[in-house]
Amino acid sequence: MKLIIQIPCLNEAETLAIALAELPREVEGFSTVEWLIIDDGSTDNTAEVARRNGVHHVVRHPVNRGLAEAFMTGIDACLKLGANVIVNTDADNQYNGADIPKLTTPVLAGDADIVIGARPISETEHFSWIKKKLQHLGSWAVRVASRTEVADAPSGFRAISREAAMRLNVFNAYTYTLETIIQAGQSNMRIISVPIRTNADLRPSRLVKSISSYVQRSLATILRVFVIYKPLKFFAFFGAIFTFAGVIAGARFLWYLLEDNGEGHIQSVIFCALCIIAGLLLFMMGVIGDLIATNRKLLERINLRLQHIEHQRD
Template sequence: MKLVVMIPAYNEEESIGKVIREIPREIDGIEDIEVVVINDGSTDNTEKVAIESGAHHVITHKRNLGLARAFKTGLDYALKLGADVIVNIDADGQYNAKEIPKLISPILEGEADIVIGDRQIDKLDHMPKAKKIGNKIATWVTAKLAGIDVRDAQSGFRAFSRKAAMMMNVLGDYTYVQETIIQAANKGLKIEWIPIKFRKREGKSRLIPNIWSYAKRAGMTILRTYRDYHPLSVFLGIGGILLLVGLIFALRVLIHYIQTGMVTPYLPSAVLAVMLIVVGSITIVFGLVADMLKMQRLMLEEVLYRLKEMEEAETRSKSRQK
């Protein structure tokens, strides 16, 4: 069994060395451990420190592409290395890499496809109240949209089986944490949660400059992901509301017409009713079309998964021949 630990990093020269050195080099059930750092356009010495600290591979983006892109790069590279288990950990040192054996245990025992570290937000004294509230809201929304129990949707300390990693198709460009949970739930992958330690961060977060910016961008990622997997529900809901409001206005006009034989006093309401009914109907039709396109997307994802399997089998075959 091969474990690849991937570390997305952006200007983390002060902490990444400690993170790499903290990664266990011997784990029961694992024969080979490799560390991959995704240097996401850092302008400091992150790459140099990572190499000096023992990273086996450093992949560098020429410019900062964001956490989601860095995560996708790391996941794809880990699969090319032939990883059976992939662990993602942040470069800021808030997660304890010594807990990796505990994190991957459910995967090694065949009990889970994905394991996510639960930071137990309520017990953290060093996390600002505003961030706690934001985390809990995002976790609640993710749980509702994914339809599963979610304890900590924002945790970046997580492990993936090879199968789960090949089924992940990260499309967002900001953060991957909620998107991958919703994807996993819709693909029937089993997620386990384990309690972990979460240290106080030294310095300012590179991902979350302020809570409102994060909430807006992460929220859009969550909504897009849900829309892509449940387009009929989304557009049927929106179209249904527009149609209902339009019918209410239309009923008002109709009652007045029956009573007086005139529409003129309620002409604006009549126009609005027609517009709402037309737009609502078009939205529902659009939802039906989007639902058909969803089936095409699911087929393409299955084809992509099979291609990854074939590519990996070919890579392993060439490796054995050498």
Template sequence: MRLLTAIPVYNEEENLEPVLAEILRHAPGDVLVVDDGSTDRTPELLSRFPTVRVIRHERNRGYGAGLRSAFEATVSGGYDGLVTLDCDGQHEPAMIPEVAGPLDRADLVSGSRYLKVFDPSQAPPEQRRKINVEVTRWLNECLGFGLTDAFCGFKAYRAEILPKFEISDEGYAMPLQVWVQAASHGMTVVEVPVPLIYLDEKRAFGGALDDAEYRLNHYRSVFQDALRRSRIEVAGGCRG
């Protein structure tokens, strides 16, 4: 299986070099960085990795926009699959083969930080965990999934499913559109355990999304809109 491994980045000068070096050690195929309009030294540092393909957005568009560019690059490049992970040090590149492995039997593989405890000393910020639990409940009750982690960015996709996604949310709510559309197309989903790592609890979502209540309400709005657009018959007990 010919794989592309992609990371969306925005102003990641502190983490980029060590994370990208590790990805290059463990990625079984080509590596892509989607630079979402960085204004720090990220573009300069990327020039030190000549084997890495770079797509640059001229302005900062958002996390979802970065992943959408990765989807498009996977399809246009004729790859069989895509692995995505973040550049903030919260995902271990050594796990790339384990996340990609189930693509032989699943359309979408999603990392879960709550299937297995790797390090008992690690704990997510309380508000983030509460929101994740609530959104995961929506996905399970409304879509019939049995997920444990709604927002892990460590994922793998079969390339053939990527053109089916219609991603309009360019921000952090984009995964909700992915989950709803995965359900509407009957895609097979597998979760695999990945370590829970929180290195910097002060990292921000940006603007009003830094407020937990606002963020949850925004996620609910995007989720409900995705449900309406999908026109799928939601599972009983849906309270999203």
């Protein structure tokens, strides 16, 4: 059994050595433990620091492509290198490397496809009050969208089985954390959370440049993924709202018409027609989206089979 620990990096020369020093060389249940760094177009000597500190594999993007792209590049590289389980962590030493066995044990036992480390957010001193509340709110929204019980959705400290890794697809370039959970939940993968420890803050987060920006991007990600995986439910919901409003407006006009006073309420007829048309259009968009989603599922199955064939050859 091979475990590969991957770390996406962007200009992490100052903190990478500290993070690597925390990583285990041996983990119970695995005969081989290897480290992989994804250098996402760093302009410092991140790759050189990685090699000096005993990293087995370094994959480099010629330009910065974003955290999500770096994550998926690492997943692809780990699969090609024969990883049975992949652990993803951060280069800023936010997560405690000694907790990696907590993540891998449920995967090895066959109890989970993805295990996500849940940080003690309420006790994390360098998180502001508003950030703690938004973290909890965001995790709740992801739980609803993904139908899972993930306690800390933005956590990047996670273990992924080989089969789950081959099924993951990330469309958003901003971050992989929320999207992969919703996608996995909607695809009926087994996801669990385990409590983990965190280390002292070494540098400010590069992903959360401002609370408002992070909230907007996170909400957009959740909405987009939900539209991709549940288009009929999404568009039918809003279509029903417009249709209901149209029916109310039409009923209002008929009431006045029966009272012999419909002459001055022609605007209700116009509003009724517009709302019902909009509702029908939204419902049709949902039907079309559902057909596209069905094709996407078939393509995902084909892609999974192709990956099985490709990695068997490797």
